[in-house]
């Protein structure tokens with residue numbers, strides 16, 4: 069077999085095109101969505117998205133998550149009021165003109181979206197969890213992995229997801245009747261978006277830009293003392309390859 073044929077043999081397990089591109093497309097085009105149309109999400113689709121979350125990785129296969137599907141408008145109004153209080157309180161962390169810019173941002177779609185979903189973490193789900201003794205917080209990391217699965221699957225379905233974290237946990241627990249030992253990790257607004265913006269809304273608003281990858285990749289140790297020169301192809305590729313928008 070000549071070199072060219074060898075290179076064209078797909079590694080075992082690699083997805084064929086266009087499935088592979090579809091995965092990258094979902095990653096590239098996933099957005100945090102804050103503006104929704106009011107038509108509901110088909111219930112089978114919603115179930116599929118929750119299934120996608122449930123197939124996330126978890127420390128010791130702990131599966132620490134629960135999912136509260138929130139449709140009730142009264143509870144959502146209470147969550148929105150909680151958000152408003154927290155949003156105002158957080159404004160004091162910024163000086164003008166950043167404070168006004170912060171207050172002008174739309175940072176949730178709690179009432180406009182047809183459904184909200186609270187994803188929680190139960191640190192007591194299993195007595196001893198393989199792999200969690202040294203890093204107890206891996207239960208929350210696992211729950212975040214479940215959320216990301218849902219977020220990417222939702223993008224592939226044309227469903228928008230917006231994560232709202234400007235909420236105080238004790239009050240959120242009270243509104244949703246969540247037991248004290250359970251950690252609400254993600255409060256998500258879900259529905260058909262008005263659109264999927266090309267870039268993060270915070271980037272478009274001039275709030276913060278995507279960081280250059282070359283500042284974030286280290287070779288062999290934090291200070292690159294061993295010299296990154298031993299990875300020239302990786303270095304080149306990191307700076308030149310992109311996740312295409314198609």
Ligand SMILES: Cc1cc2nc3c(=O)[nH]c(=O)nc-3n(C[C@H](O)[C@H](O)[C@H](O)COP(=O)(O)O)c2cc1C
Nearest residue numbers: 098099100174175176231232233234267268269270
């Ligand atoms: C843990 C977490 C909490 C977030 N909380 C909020 C929030 O309270 N309000 C909001 O508008 N966006 C929130 N976001 C969304 C981020 O602002 C968004 O992911 C980021 O600006 C990048 O944009 P993109 O998701 O469209 O790529 C949150 C995202 C994460 C991962």
